[in-house]
Amino acid sequence: MKSRYLLVALLLLLPCLGAAPAAALGGPQAQLQETVDGVIDLLRARDLPLEDRRAQLSTLVRARFDFPTMAQWVLGPQWQRADAGEQQRFIALFTDLLEATYLGRIEEYSDERVEFLGERIEDRRAQVDTRIITRAAEIPMSYRLVQRGEQWLVFDVIIENVSLVRTYRSSYSEIARREGMAGLFAQMEQRIRELKAGGEG
Secondary structure, rough: HHHHHHHHHHHHHHHHHHHHHHHHOOOOHHHHHHHHHHHHHHHHHHOOHHHHHHHHHHHHHHHOOOHHHHHHHOOHHHHHHHHHHHHHHHHHHHHHHHHHHHHHHHHOOOOOOEEEEEEEEEEEEEOOOOOOOOOEEEEEEEEEEEOOOEEEEEEEHHHEOOOHHHHHHHHHHHHHHHHHHHHHHHHHHHHHHHHHHHOOO
């Protein structure tokens, strides 16, 4: 069930992933909340071809998630052992993997909504606490963000105390340690192919 709600969390995050108008800029919660309604409208636009919706969401995701920071957290100590080329390759594959995992399942969205509960800011890091309201339950969800210029970029999503970054780190850093970066890349590439093939099916 957590993966189901994580899907919803990521999809409902997508409105904040595009460049916000200057007048709309504010704190982390304001930037998230300002655009949630817009993405829900997009998810509900069943008359828009599925591939068009996926393409629009993909563009938004790549604009707002701080994938380099996420990648460093996921690899842990193995990040420092990788050379610059390996680091960039991991960022690219990790981005593709998240996109294939979650954007390929946007049809699972079924009118969930998000309530914003508050923000905590410390220097250039922040956490925005929310909850997902479904027909059957209320699910706690938090976003962790880092400030880059005027924008707040997401580097982790937490559902019921389960961290997206830590979930991937528990397996990926160990694969890199055991099989090297080449072995990790091979497994990630295979998983992306499987996800894309499943989505096409």
